[in-house]
Amino acid sequence: MSTKTPTKPTSQFQNDSERMSLDLRHRTLVQTAMSKYEAVRRGTQGRFQDWQAARQAASETKWEALNHLDQYLEEFVRNTEARGTQVFWAATGEEACAYILDLCRRVEAKELIKSKTMTSEEIHLNHALEAAGYCVTESDLGEYIVQLREEPPYHLVFPAMHLTRGEISDTFTQKLGTPASDSPEELTMIARDVMRAKYLSANVGISGANFAVADTGMISITENEGNARLTTSVPRIHIALLGIEKVLPKLADLALFLPMLATAGTGQALTCYNSLIGGPKQPGEVDGPEEFHVILLDNGRTELLADPEQREALHCIRCGACLNVCPVFRNIGGHSYGSTYQGPIGSVITPHLQGLQEWKHLSAASTLCGACTETCPVGIDLHHHLLRNRRNAAKAQPDRLEQIAYQGFAFVMTRPKLYRQLTRIAPFLQRLHQLINGRRIDPLFGWTQSRNFPEVQPRTFKDYWASRQEMKP
Amino acid sequence: MSANEQISSGREQILGRIRRALQVPAPKRTPHEPAPAADRYAKSLPVIRPEARAWLPPVGEAWAEQMQLFTEQCADLRADFFLCADVAEMEERLAVLAKDCGWQQIATHPGAMTTGAAASLSLPILLIEDGYEIVALEHCDAALTECDALVAQTGSVLITSRSAGGRTLSALAPHHVVLARREQLVPDLTAAFALLTERYRANYPSLMSLVTGPSRTGDIERILVLGAHGPKRLTIFCV
Ligand code: SF4
Numbered sequence: 070m071s072t073k074t075p076t077k078p079t080s081q082f083q084n085d086s087e088r089m090s091l092d093l094r095h096r097t098l099v100q101t102a103m104s105k106y107e108a109v110r111r112g113t114q115g116r117f118q119d120w121q122a123a124r125q126a127a128s129e130t131k132w133e134a135l136n137h138l139d140q141y142l143e144e145f146v147r148n149t150e151a152r153g154t155q156v157f158w159a160a161t162g163e164e165a166c167a168y169i170l171d172l173c174r175r176v177e178a179k180e181l182i183k184s185k186t187m188t189s190e191e192i193h194l195n196h197a198l199e200a201a202g203y204c205v206t207e208s209d210l211g212e213y214i215v216q217l218r219e220e221p222p223y224h225l226v227f228p229a230m231h232l233t234r235g236e237i238s239d240t241f242t243q244k245l246g247t248p249a250s251d252s253p254e255e256l257t258m259i260a261r262d263v264m265r266a267k268y269l270s271a272n273v274g275i276s277g278a279n280f281a282v283a284d285t286g287m288i289s290i291t292e293n294e295g296n297a298r299l300t301t302s303v304p305r306i307h308i309a310l311l312g313i314e315k316v317l318p319k320l321a322d323l324a325l326f327l328p329m330l331a332t333a334g335t336g337q338a339l340t341c342y343n344s345l346i347g348g349p350k351q352p353g354e355v356d357g358p359e360e361f362h363v364i365l366l367d368n369g370r371t372e373l374l375a376d377p378e379q380r381e382a383l384h385c386i387r388c389g390a391c392l393n394v395c396p397v398f399r400n401i402g403g404h405s406y407g408s409t410y411q412g413p414i415g416s417v418i419t420p421h422l423q424g425l426q427e428w429k430h431l432s433a434a435s436t437l438c439g440a441c442t443e444t445c446p447v448g449i450d451l452h453h454h455l456l457r458n459r460r461n462a463a464k465a466q467p468d469r470l471e472q473i474a475y476q477g478f479a480f481v482m483t484r485p486k487l488y489r490q491l492t493r494i495a496p497f498l499q500r501l502h503q504l505i506n507g508r509r510i511d512p513l514f515g516w517t518q519s520r521n522f523p524e525v526q527p528r529t530f531k532d533y534w535a536s537r538q539e540m541k542p
Numbered sequence: 543m544s545a546n547e548q549i550s551s552g553r554e555q556i557l558g559r560i561r562r563a564l565q566v567p568a569p570k571r572t573p574h575e576p577a578p579a580a581d582r583y584a585k586s587l588p589v590i591r592p593e594a595r596a597w598l599p600p601v602g603e604a605w606a607e608q609m610q611l612f613t614e615q616c617a618d619l620r621a622d623f624f625l626c627a628d629v630a631e632m633e634e635r636l637a638v639l640a641k642d643c644g645w646q647q648i649a650t651h652p653g654a655m656t657t658g659a660a661a662s663l664s665l666p667i668l669l670i671e672d673g674y675e676i677v678a679l680e681h682c683d684a685a686l687t688e689c690d691a692l693v694a695q696t697g698s699v700l701i702t703s704r705s706a707g708g709r710t711l712s713a714l715a716p717h718h719v720v721l722a723r724r725e726q727l728v729p730d731l732t733a734a735f736a737l738l739t740e741r742y743r744a745n746y747p748s749l750m751s752l753v754t755g756p757s758r759t760g761d762i763e764r765i766l767v768l769g770a771h772g773p774k775r776l777t778i779f780c781v
């Protein structure tokens with residue numbers, strides 16, 4: 070345990086997770102939502118003839134794509150450029166934002182509309198656009214709600230999962246002046262009406278992508294609401310922002326990935342709209358954007374790629390299933406993580422994307438129960454990656470106190486006689502420890518402030534065993 | 543540095559990093575079936591992934607079974623599906639629907655099925671052709687389109703910007719009505735992607751979309767609401 074003054078993300082994480090885990094209202098809300106998800110998913114997954122084989126194949130396909138990433142990216146770019154797409158390679162988030170701002174200036178953007186993209190959260194795109202004076206609206210219902218509340222998304226897939234309909238109604242009343250309502254349907258229709266006007270007035274639409282298909286040069290977008298279809302079709306300019314790891318080799322791979330993403334993500338057999346976009350309006354077509362820009366974002370991904378041991382963390386298709394099943398997520402909630410990507414996958418990749426030492430605490434906050442690994446549709450070994458992060462962090466910046474403690478432990482454990490002596494006097498030592506137990510001067514304070522040591526038995530197991538043997542006839 | 547140089551330098555920079563990163567190979571993890579990993583991928587190199595059929599939810603062999611599955615999926619998804627004996631029955635049902643919903647104006651695109659069906663309604667028609675007015679489309683009560691295929695496995699309608707009157711028509715109208723033919727039913731997603739490749743390989747449309755039920759959201763307390771941003775209703779007629 071570190072004795073240094075905690076860095077900012079660490080103390081934020083500790084404070085927020087402590088507060089949230091005591092919040093019963095939050096817990097009930099999340100538990101109800103998650104048990105619904107679990108039931109639906111179980112049914113849908115049960116209809117697969119062989120989920121494990123499908124999972125294995127998905128993992129192999131991603132392995133193939135990531136381990137030949139340069140080839141597949143080039144193939145994707147070649148194919149999509151041939152159809153009039155403009156591709157920009159952004160090494161960092163700033164470069165991606167700068168490109169989008171330049172584009173907005175060139176096309177004299179009036180209003181911008183966005184469909185859900187976690188990658189844009191990662192590079193703080195809305196912030197950059199607003200700072201430059203542009204008005205940008207999130208069109209996905211959940212994203213729109215958290216945008217109005219000036220909060221980051223709570224969950225990769227369900228951004229407003231932490232809010233009740235009452236809170237959402239209040240937000241709408243405050244920000245839009247609409248009458249209060251406790252009907253999810255009415256609340257949804259309020260957002261629908263707002264967006265209808267925006268689709269028509271915006272001249273730039275920004276989206277993410279779930280997959281980039283190399284052999285046809287298309288991006289694939291999965292959504293339920295239809296907002297992404299409108300965002301990518303109505304405005305004159307469409308910009309798609311995606312991480313370089315999104316590439317899949319073949320169009321036919323989607324026959325596997327689309328149902329798996331839906332099943333793991335929401336428990337649906339297939340999400341409502343799965344749209345492949347391969348360029349701006351083509352000759353002979355009646356509509357579609359005049360310009361289609363694809364931004365391929367690195368922003369730390371090649372660092373993770375360079376680590377063969379953890380490379381597979383880039384296989385993630387952002388289904389959010391690992392968050393849904395994680396006991397830590399369910400108790401501390403999405404905002405406590407303080408990172409763009411929450412839950413187990415967030416804890417694995419955030420240290421790589423944003424700095425190991427500042428974010429290593431996320432990897433420590435795990436029971437290592439392995440529920441995430443079990444549920445992941447592309448078979449990422451999530452809980453072992455948490456262990457690897459812990460190891461790498463300790464290697465790069467060893468904790469002196471911890472080192473001394475473990476050296477002492479090793480010293481005792483490799484000397485049986487000394488160990489036996491110590492077990493004899495342990496009850497006495499424990500009585501001494503009682504004097505400082507749970508106080509700040511206790512060197513074990515981090516542990517004892519909320520826990521009690523079990524009482525050390527006066528008789529050791531060795532003695533007990535010996536006496537038992539004697540009693541045997 | 544000119545804009546072009548900058549673009550090519552970003553590309554070279556990132557590709558360079560990727561190539562350096564990949565110099566050390568990553569181990570393959572094969573938790574469930576250790577052996578055939580490498581060549582299973584090679585086998586799937588042709589356009590279709592036939593092996594996926596053994597893992598995904600099962601679909602019957604016969605057309606009648608597949609039609610049965612499609613009908614059930616539509617019911618689950620709350621899409622309205624009507625298998626019609628002939629065009630006359632379809633037009634009759636369409637007229638009833640138009641009356642029940644009180645359509646004032648519909649939008650459609652020129653097509654073998656849509657043109658006749660739209661005309662049979664004797665309602666004002668917005669024809670979606672190059673240069674149409676988006677505001678006019680926004681005022682229509684329903685969109686009448688054709689499609690590329692119906693997918694039994696998932697209850698999806700496969701549309702493209704070529705087959706269904708562009709990219710916006712089927713997404714903006716509050717009610718999307720699809721006209722399909724019996725022979726357009728395909729068993730599963732594998733077949734749907736094979737069909738797209740077959741049909742458009744030389745020149746893909748700018749949009750290809752699998753539409754699975756009417757637009758929906760669960761963003762408020764995970765409660766299902768139909769008609770988030772896309773069509774609130776999806777009606778499929780098959781003749
Ligand atoms: S790590 Fe796996 S389970 Fe978690 S979001 Fe990514 S794909 Fe889904």
